Structure formats: structure tokens, C-alpha cells
Amino acid sequence: MNTLTRPDRRSHRTGRTRQSRATRLLTFGATAVAGLMISLSGASAHGPDPTLSGGPFGQNQALHFRWRAGSEPTTAIKTAINAAAAAANASRGSKAATFTYDAAGSNPIGYGTGATCGVNGLACFTRTVPTSFTMWLREQGHVFDWGTLKWCQAYTTPPSGCYDAETIALDEFGHIEVLDHHANYAGDSDYQDAVVQTFSRTKPAAGWNMHTFGRCDVATLQRQYDMQSWTAKYSTCLALTTVLTLTAAPTAVLFGAPTTLTATLTVANYASYLRLGGNPISGRVVALQRRAPGTTTWLSVGTMAVGSSAGTYVLSQGLTADAEYRAVFTSSTTEGLNGSTSPTIRVYVGGCIGAAARDVAITVPCI
Numbered sequence: 557m558n559t560l561t562r563p564d565r566r567s568h569r570t571g572r573t574r575q576s577r578a579t580r581l582l583t584f585g586a587t588a589v590a591g592l593m594i595s596l597s598g599a600s601a602h603g604p605d606p607t608l609s610g611g612p613f614g615q616n617q618a619l620h621f622r623w624r625a626g627s628e629p630t631t632a633i634k635t636a637i638n639a640a641a642a643a644a645n646a647s648r649g650s651k652a653a654t655f656t657y658d659a660a661g662s663n664p665i666g667y668g669t670g671a672t673c674g675v676n677g678l679a680c681f682t683r684t685v686p687t688s689f690t691m692w693l694r695e696q697g698h699v700f701d702w703g704t705l706k707w708c709q710a711y712t713t714p715p716s717g718c719y720d721a722e723t724i725a726l727d728e729f730g731h732i733e734v735l736d737h738h739a740n741y742a743g744d745s746d747y748q749d750a751v752v753q754t755f756s757r758t759k760p761a762a763g764w765n766m767h768t769f770g771r772c773d774v775a776t777l778q779r780q781y782d783m784q785s786w787t788a789k790y791s792t793c794l795a796l797t798t799v800l801t802l803t804a805a806p807t808a809v810l811f812g813a814p815t816t817l818t819a820t821l822t823v824a825n826y827a828s829y830l831r832l833g834g835n836p837i838s839g840r841v842v843a844l845q846r847r848a849p850g851t852t853t854w855l856s857v858g859t860m861a862v863g864s865s866a867g868t869y870v871l872s873q874g875l876t877a878d879a880e881y882r883a884v885f886t887s888s889t890t891e892g893l894n895g896s897t898s899p900t901i902r903v904y905v906g907g908c909i910g911a912a913a914r915d916v917a918i919t920v921p922c923i
């Protein structure tokens with residue numbers, strides 16, 4: 557378990573702050589070009605969200621929160637925070653910690669003038685893994701240097717320029733899990749790949765009311781907390797290398813006798829994949845292909861059936877001549893797994909004499 561005691565703290569800054577920063581960048585002279593290029597290359601580092609220090613909470617750890625005494629949110633803001641907690645739980649796509657309101661919970665969430673956020677923060681948090689967290693939201697009407705905070709939840713008909721408290725609270729819950737702000741492409745074309753963003757958007761800008769974690773939030777939660785099951789989909793913000801192996805049992809058969817081919821599909825066991833490395837991958841489509849030895853054209857045999865252990869796929873074949881086989885897993889656009897092809901294996905036909913010559917096992921005893 558991680559025993560970090562130093563709380564992390566991140567704050568939201570406003571779109572207006574960002575806009576004025578961008579404007580300043582554009583007004584820089586030629587001497588600022590080098591700095592601008594560094595800024596752009598950093599902004600193009602699209603991928604899974606970076607992480608905060610301190611590491612993740614426990615897998616599926618149940619974190620209970622209460623309203624901070626003396627700083628309770630308004631009814632509308634409470635509803636938004638509870639909805640954000642439910643959204644985090646429902647869209648985490650992983651064994652990330654869960655958030656549940658509990659009057660006796662040990663983690664306070666506050667609202668109002670007591671907020672300890674940075675000067676530009678709409679909301680903020682602390683996290684102390686593995687024991688606790690805190691969260692604050694600023695009060696409706698809080699005056700920043702750019703203007704006055706409007707929570708959309710404070711209105712029957714939310715006006716343009718309001719912040720959605722559920723979206724902001726979901727960002728904070730993402731931080732508490734371990735997520736740092738997503739690095740967007742220059743131009744922010746991928747803004748909606750993450751709800752955990754440095755700059756929150758206001759109504760009606762795209763993404764102002766995201767109520768689920770984005771795919772690049774989920775990607776990091778999967779790496780940090782692992783999958784909920786071996787059949788669950790990997791985030792499309794990932795592009796994980798897969799490994800496919802193939803065995804035959806037996807590897808030599810009598811004329812017309814069957815052999816069973818078993819493929820095993822896993823995530824490559826790279827340290828950089830954190831908890832995902834080496835995972836069995838179940839319930840996908842793995843195809844078996846066959847060719848005559850000495851030829852180059854592969855023929856499709858069919859889709860392999862789901863095997864009895866995680867990540868395995870099986871298909872039996874009756875043989876009248878030696879054959880070579882390989883298994884193929886094709887990547888899809890619906891998840892972040894790269895395709896892979898197994899090494900080629902050969903199955904022999906010919907009984908005891910052939911088996912003895914090749915030192916391979918066959919199904920019947922040789923006498």
C-alpha cells in the first residue's frame with residue numbers, strides 16, 4: 557500500500573485566464589519563438605492522463621464522503637456532487653476506488669467561502685493515499701479577477717457562462733483517484749477525451765457538461781487499478797501490444813485423428829503497462845488459419861471457441877496430412893488492443909514411425 561501523507565492539490569483555472577494567456581503568447585516577439593515551440597510540443601502529447609504523486613487507492617476501495625460541518629453545499633450542489641460520485645463509479649471502467657455519500661463518512665466535502673482552493677480555483681481537493689480525501693467547491697457568486705462564478709445548478713434555466721457543478725466535481729473525483737490534468741493537442745480537438753482538464757469549459761462550449769469519465773481518464777484508471785474482468789474493453793486511448801501463442805495437443809496424430817489447437821491471448825507484459833501487463837484477454841475473436849507445409853497461402857479455418865481458462869481459445873482439427881497453423885487476433889476500433897499473430901506451429905500425421913523420427917508425442921502408445 558502507498559503511504560504518502562503529503563496531500564496533492566490542484567485547482568481549476570478559468571477559460572478566461574487561459575484566453576488571456578494565449579493572447580499574451582501571441583503578442584510575444586520573435587525572441588519568444590523557442591518558448592512557444594516547447595509549449596506546443598508539450599500540448600501535443602495526447603494519451604492517457606498523467607498521474608499525481610502518491611499512487612492509487614486500493615482496488616475497488618470504498619471511499620465514503622460526508623458534507624463538511626458548517627460548510628454544507630446547497631441542495632442543488634449536493635445533488636450535483638452525488639451525481640458526480642455515481643458517474644465516477646459507473647464510468648471508471650476499472651477497479652478504481654468508489655465514492656459514496658455517508659453521513660458518517662470520513663472524507664469531508666465542503667462548499668463556500670471556507671474553500672481552501674488556489675486563487676483561481678473553482679474547486680479543489682486533497683488526497684492522502686490510502687486513507688482519505690477532501691474536496692471543496694467555491695460558492696455561487698464568488699468573485700474572481702475575471703468575473704463572478706455562476707454554477708449552472710443555481711438556476712432553473714442555466715445561463716451561458718455557467719459552470720456545471722457535476723462536471724467540476726467529477727474532475728475532482730478523478731484527481732482523488734490519481735488523475736492529473738489531460739494533455740490536449742494544440743487546438744484542444746481532443747478536449748472531450750477527458751473530463752479531468754486544467755481549464756473547465758462553461759455552457760455552451762463542447763464538453764461543459766460531461767458526466768462520464770473520458771476515454772483518456774479511463775485509460776489511466778485502467779493502468780493504475782486494472783480491469784474489472786478479463787472480458788472488459790480496454791480504453792481506446794490505449795494502444796496495447798498483445799501476445800498470441802498457439803499450441804497443439806498432440807503435435808502428431810494418426811491418419812484422420814484429431815488434435816486440439818489452443819491459443820492464448822494476453823496483454824504484453826511490459827512494466828510500463830503497470831497493472832495491465834500480462835492480463836489474459838477473454839471473449840474476443842481469435843481466428844485459426846492453416847496451410848500445407850512449404851506453401852505460403854493461409855486458409856481460414858474458423859473462429860476459435862472460448863477455452864476453459866482465461867484468455868484461451870480452442871479448436872479441434874482432424875488431419876490426414878501434415879499441416880501448419882497460426883492464430884490471428886485482429887484489432888478493432890472499439891478498444892485499445894493492437895492485433896497480433898501467433899508463431900506458426902506444425903502438426904504431424906504418420907503415427908509411431910513419424911513421431912519417433914521427430915521426437916514428438918502422439919495420442920496412442922507406440923509398441
Ligand SMILES: [Zn+2]
Nearest residue numbers: 567568727753
Ligand atoms: Zn482539475
